Amino acid sequence: MPVTPFPAPRTLATTPGGAPLDAPVRAHPDPGLPVQGYRLRSGPEGVTIGHRDALGLRYALHTLDQLRAGRDYTATGYDISDHPDFPVRGFLLDISRDRVPTRRTLARWTELLALARYTQLELYTEHTFAFRDHQEVWQDASPLTAEDLRWLDGRCAAAGIELVANQNTFGHMERFLRHPRHAHRAESPEGFERGGFHRPPSTLEPTDDNAAFATALVAEVAREVRSRRLNIGADEPFELGRGRSADRAARQGAGEVYFDFVTRLMEPWLAAGRTVQFWADVFAGHPELMDRVPPGAVPVVWQYDGPRLLAEVIDGDTPEARTWQRLGADLDNLREGFRSRAKLLSEAGVPFWVAPGASNWNSLLGRIDNAVDNMVDAAETGRENGAEGFLLTSWGDHGHWDPPSVTYGPVVFGGAVSWCLEANRDLDIAAVLDEHVLLDEARLTGGALTRLGRVHRDLEVPLLNASPIARALFPDPAVPLPAFPPPEALDRVAATLAACRDDLTAAAPAAADGETVRRELQHVISLAEFGLDVLRARAAAPVGADAEGTGEEPRLAGADAIGATAARHLLRRIEPLLAEQRACWLLRSRPGGLEDSIGELDRLRHQLLKAAHA
Numbered sequence: 001m002p003v004t005p006f007p008a009p010r011t012l013a014t015t016p017g018g019a020p021l022d023a024p025v026r027a028h029p030d031p032g033l034p035v036q037g038y039r040l041r042s043g044p045e046g047v048t049i050g051h052r053d054a055l056g057l058r059y060a061l062h063t064l065d066q067l068r069a070g071r072d073y074t075a076t077g078y079d080i081s082d083h084p085d086f087p088v089r090g091f092l093l094d095i096s097r098d099r100v101p102t103r104r105t106l107a108r109w110t111e112l113l114a115l116a117r118y119t120q121l122e123l124y125t126e127h128t129f130a131f132r133d134h135q136e137v138w139q140d141a142s143p144l145t146a147e148d149l150r151w152l153d154g155r156c157a158a159a160g161i162e163l164v165a166n167q168n169t170f171g172h173m174e175r176f177l178r179h180p181r182h183a184h185r186a187e188s189p190e191g192f193e194r195g196g197f198h199r200p201p202s203t204l205e206p207t208d209d210n211a212a213f214a215t216a217l218v219a220e221v222a223r224e225v226r227s228r229r230l231n232i233g234a235d236e237p238f239e240l241g242r243g244r245s246a247d248r249a250a251r252q253g254a255g256e257v258y259f260d261f262v263t264r265l266m267e268p269w270l271a272a273g274r275t276v277q278f279w280a281d282v283f284a285g286h287p288e289l290m291d292r293v294p295p296g297a298v299p300v301v302w303q304y305d306g307p308r309l310l311a312e313v314i315d316g317d318t319p320e321a322r323t324w325q326r327l328g329a330d331l332d333n334l335r336e337g338f339r340s341r342a343k344l345l346s347e348a349g350v351p352f353w354v355a356p357g358a359s360n361w362n363s364l365l366g367r368i369d370n371a372v373d374n375m376v377d378a379a380e381t382g383r384e385n386g387a388e389g390f391l392l393t394s395w396g397d398h399g400h401w402d403p404p405s406v407t408y409g410p411v412v413f414g415g416a417v418s419w420c421l422e423a424n425r426d427l428d429i430a431a432v433l434d435e436h437v438l439l440d441e442a443r444l445t446g447g448a449l450t451r452l453g454r455v456h457r458d459l460e461v462p463l464l465n466a467s468p469i470a471r472a473l474f475p476d477p478a479v480p481l482p483a484f485p486p487p488e489a490l491d492r493v494a495a496t497l498a499a500c501r502d503d504l505t506a507a508a509p510a511a512a513d514g515e516t517v518r519r520e521l522q523h524v525i526s527l528a529e530f531g532l533d534v535l536r537a538r539a540a541a542p543v544g545a546d547a548e549g550t551g552e553e554p555r556l557a558g559a560d561a562i563g564a565t566a567a568r569h570l571l572r573r574i575e576p577l578l579a580e581q582r583a584c585w586l587l588r589s590r591p592g593g594l595e596d597s598i599g600e601l602d603r604l605r606h607q608l609l610k611a612a613h614a
Contacts (some may be wrong), residue, residue, distance in 0.1 A: 116415025142592025306373025
């Protein structure tokens, strides 16, 4: 049977009669092809490759290698024409929510990104770079060093990937602001309220001094890589206009204050001929700013839930939707997915990117169906509106408890649909994982990964940005679980978890990290089973007083309402789970940040301790 390469090419035709394995390969530049495009033909006369540029030649040779691996290569002639939908296809890995990868793990990510034809890698940093003058901020984090970045930059360049500096500069600065030396930089030094709960300061006050401070952080990271592109973040400045900049925001408008500061952050880089990415969550909410985007600045539109889930949660006016509305989410805009903001930027003539999510975070097991829906929405909308780039994001909220392998499926799918959506929208993710990523001759690991990534749906509690199991293990009072899964749903998911464990036992992943993948997935299944039992115990707990007349949603019983016997049983299971979590973490990640991540389970542990001694 003729081979279909990964990613599936735009056009592929076959004829009888293939090329000998040792046939000469004649390659020539073809300026008539699209950027990164190639034309590959093989037959009895040999192999010819026309390519637009160096990346086009790289991708053609990669395709040829896959064709040669097929048993029918010498009997089948191929004619393939291919080029990408998006000229820039990036992957962002969060390394600031405690999990900082080892060099071996970074090398593995580079291999996967090259396989899936990504052109860019961004490591999202807040405090996990060894800044020269800020040791107190990173000293317990096992940060990346300048030498690490130079090493990775070389690995990426050899694989046809551009390593791009990504350092946040406005919101998400709590790791700096918690230290006395930097507390004065905060917009709200005493913290702020969000969703009815107090939060520590996280946003810089938009001053010249803070712009210089943030620019110096970016400079330290950017000087270690060769890319002329960088990402300054500047997303989610929750306190902006509510603290020290309140008077100015009242006079000028919050959008004006925001963009004035962001422009100051971009100016030195743009003046030096750099391209500067920044998140568009605040900017795109202010149409009056559209004509002020300087040349070289690229707003990146992010959206992390797919249209089907958004419709289910928002159109049904669910408690989940009302929770996010209380947190300040614009549900009308959210319901549109990428479309409203992409259309706004396109009509204004502003170059922009789309950034879907891998749906790994707040999930343990992933949410693969949501990730696929989200990425297809991004690719469709991006193509329709002329987006120049596609940036798949993998975040690490609540301590990055999900293992790296949970993101493998979204990475291969994201690379494929940003290369050519129409040829890859029905990609068999499990087959690609087994054949190209994990090398599993038993063809079981890819299926286990994708089935695990769907169990959140089987629990019948649709959530935005999370799975019910993660909400059970890492309770956030601002985003409570709106309902308990029905008992039969819990039983179905338990059966799926058990079946996946059996498949992993029988699997044979021969990739260098194959045994690590198997071990970390078996462990995360145990964590998920623990989460199911927490949900069962909470559902069986006595119902507390409701919130009628308070204007708040009724709250489900918390873990502190679990019966004493059940709470003690659950507590006994925590330490063995944590021991294995530590062991699996150290197979992939540096030790700094591990205890902070483990601490994300403290809220649940304290609730169970309270219940056990009630």
